[in-house]
Amino acid sequence: MLELKNISFGADSNGSYKEIIRDISLTIPDNRFVVITGPNGGGKSTLAKLIAGIEQPTGGHMLLDGEDITNKSITEKARLGIGFAFQQPVRFKGITVLDLLRIAAGKTISVSEACDYLSEVGLCAKDYINREVNASLSGGELKRIEIASVLARNVKLAVFDEPEAGIDLWSFKNLIRIFEKMRTGNIQRSVIVISHQERILSIADEIIVLADGKVSKYGTKDEILPEIIGSDHVKGVCPKVEEGGNCDV
Amino acid sequence: MSELSNVQLQLLKEVADLHEVPEGAYNLRSNGKSVSRNTTANINILTKTEGSGIDIHIKDGTVNESVHIPVVLSESGLQETVYNDFYIGDNCDVLIVAGCGIDNCGTQDSEHDGIHRFYIGKNSKIRYVEKHYGSGDGSGKRILNPVTEVYMSEGSTMEMEMVQIKGVDSTHRTTLAELKRNAKLIVRERLMTHGQQNAVSVYKVMLNEEGSSADVVSRSVARDDSYQKLDLCILGNADCSGHTECDSIIMDNGRILAVPSLEANSVDAQLVHEAAIGKIAGEQLIKLMTLGLTEQEAEEQIINGFLK
Numbered sequence: 001m002l003e004l005k006n007i008s009f010g011a012d013s014n015g016s017y018k019e020i021i022r023d024i025s026l027t028i029p030d031n032r033f034v035v036i037t038g039p040n041g042g043g044k045s046t047l048a049k050l051i052a053g054i055e056q057p058t059g060g061h062m063l064l065d066g067e068d069i070t071n072k073s074i075t076e077k078a079r080l081g082i083g084f085a086f087q088q089p090v091r092f093k094g095i096t097v098l099d100l101l102r103i104a105a106g107k108t109i110s111v112s113e114a115c116d117y118l119s120e121v122g123l124c125a126k127d128y129i130n131r132e133v134n135a136s137l138s139g140g141e142l143k144r145i146e147i148a149s150v151l152a153r154n155v156k157l158a159v160f161d162e163p164e165a166g167i168d169l170w171s172f173k174n175l176i177r178i179f180e181k182m183r184t185g186n187i188q189r190s191v192i193v194i195s196h197q198e199r200i201l202s203i204a205d206e207i208i209v210l211a212d213g214k215v216s217k218y219g220t221k222d223e224i225l226p227e228i229i230g231s232d233h234v235k236g237v238c239p240k241v242e243e244g245g246n247c248d249v
Numbered sequence: 250m251s252e253l254s255n256v257q258l259q260l261l262k263e264v265a266d267l268h269e270v271p272e273g274a275y276n277l278r279s280n281g282k283s284v285s286r287n288t289t290a291n292i293n294i295l296t297k298t299e300g301s302g303i304d305i306h307i308k309d310g311t312v313n314e315s316v317h318i319p320v321v322l323s324e325s326g327l328q329e330t331v332y333n334d335f336y337i338g339d340n341c342d343v344l345i346v347a348g349c350g351i352d353n354c355g356t357q358d359s360e361h362d363g364i365h366r367f368y369i370g371k372n373s374k375i376r377y378v379e380k381h382y383g384s385g386d387g388s389g390k391r392i393l394n395p396v397t398e399v400y401m402s403e404g405s406t407m408e409m410e411m412v413q414i415k416g417v418d419s420t421h422r423t424t425l426a427e428l429k430r431n432a433k434l435i436v437r438e439r440l441m442t443h444g445q446q447n448a449v450s451v452y453k454v455m456l457n458e459e460g461s462s463a464d465v466v467s468r469s470v471a472r473d474d475s476y477q478k479l480d481l482c483i484l485g486n487a488d489c490s491g492h493t494e495c496d497s498i499i500m501d502n503g504r505i506l507a508v509p510s511l512e513a514n515s516v517d518a519q520l521v522h523e524a525a526i527g528k529i530a531g532e533q534l535i536k537l538m539t540l541g542l543t544e545q546e547a548e549e550q551i552i553n554g555f556l557k
Contacts, residue, residue, distance in 0.1 A: 052539055
């Protein structure tokens with residue numbers, strides 16, 4: 001269970017202090033699928049980074065299963081079971097997909113196990129396992145490998161920052177299946193996804209709408225989704241894609 | 250190899266991946282003397298009658314064979330210059346593994362300057378691996394100044410893997426190549442310097458005839474207070490194609506001068522160069538830290554991958 005108590009975060013911007021996250025309190029119980037949505041600039045990605053330890057809060061407390069993790073480092077939070085998938089995956093010269101999955105798993109996993117994680121994200125494993133995670137991969141391929149690196153970690157809490165950005169419909173359908181599987185697995189694990197996608201919002205247990213650094217709405221999918229459908233920050237899938245074509249969803 | 254000490258065996262493992270006596274032809278040089286040698290029906294190794302070193306003769310049509318010529322120095326203060334000449338016949342396909350390991354626990358400088366000359370016959374394909382390694386905690390320096398000269402006949406191919414990752418205090422590497430019609434040279438150099446080390450690597454590749462090509466890529470990491478100069482030059486003297494690239498990671502107080510250069514002496518020469526120097530990207534460290542590595546472990550993974 002993740003608890004955020006009065007979490008704030010601010011930073012200097014053009015000489016003046018700007019508060020990006022304002023006094024947020026939230027509880028995310030185990031085995032829950034939570035989608036955070038809201039307008040751009042509302043603080044969604046910053047909140048995800050605070051949870052993963054990439055940014056440190058300027059106020060408040062953060063607890064994971066009752067343990068205070070407020071000022072823990074990225075590495076410490078990762079070792080306590082927090083996983084984070086980047087919105088813009090990072091490229092590495094010389095590090096192969098297999099290397100990355102082995103680092104993620106924290107042990108020498110077999111090629112066959114690594115292939116299972118790649119198949120999960122819709123990549124043909126034999127084509128990718130020995131490829132370098134570098135600029136030769138497309139944005140969509142990198143995104144799927146990024147998600148596979150979180151799957152390989154077997155975490156308590158997985159945070160995905162806009163996983164749908166830059167992938168095609170086929171992968172997108174796979175993605176929803178991956179999230180459902182993460183939820184129904186035996187491990188008590190929660191998933192937080194930052195998303196504008198109606199499809200992802202529709203499989204949530206709970207939806208949080210973040211605007212201007214504050215929680216503007218928080219409730220079950222059935223309560224929140226009807227209120228926000230049709231708003232600017234909730235996107236449907238392009239009709240061409242629905243017909244089976246490819247499109248950047 | 251039972252007469253070798255543990256230090257020498259460790260050096261051999263580092264420079265030639267050798268744990269046992271290699272299969273095929275080999276010549277092992279230890280502390281200034283040739284200590285064991287094997288020749289095959291197709292590969293002969295002869296001690297030079299004048300000067301120090303060996304001549305390696307590979308017959309026409311020799312395929313799927315290998316030659317190992319590792320050198321180990323474990324006595325402090327030993328300084329030597331050795332000439333090794335490879336005469337490779339036509340239509341060969343051979344792996345050549347060279348390399349030098351120096352362990353210097355003493356106070357005097359140890360230096361090995363290996364001069365390797367390759368005369369490659371028509372349509373032959375050579376893979377050449379050269380690794381340099383230093384160890385020992387003495388104040389004496391470990392110095393390696395290798396010179397490699399490659400003369401490539403029509404249609405021949407040479408792939409060179411040049412590696413110096415650890416422990417060499419001072420190095421000045423010079424590689425010269427001359428290519429004839431349709432000859433192809435591929436170089437992958439990997440270099441890491443640390444402490445107060447100084448490394449200079451100079452390549453001069455001459456594409457002299459139609460259809461010749463070269464791809465010379467150096468990846469390097471300069472840590473601590475070390476200095477590197479990478480001077481990679483391709484000369485296009487005919488209808489040819491060449492690419493040279495220096496890609497470097499800089500850390501701590503390291504310094505790097507990257508000078509990829511081109512000289513076109515023919516209107517049909519197609520030459521490209523590129524160079525990049527930068528520190529490890531912060532987001533790369535963060536990504537690996539979110540997978541549970543410490544910052545230092547993340548750094549090591551990034552460097553190991555980069556130099557792989």
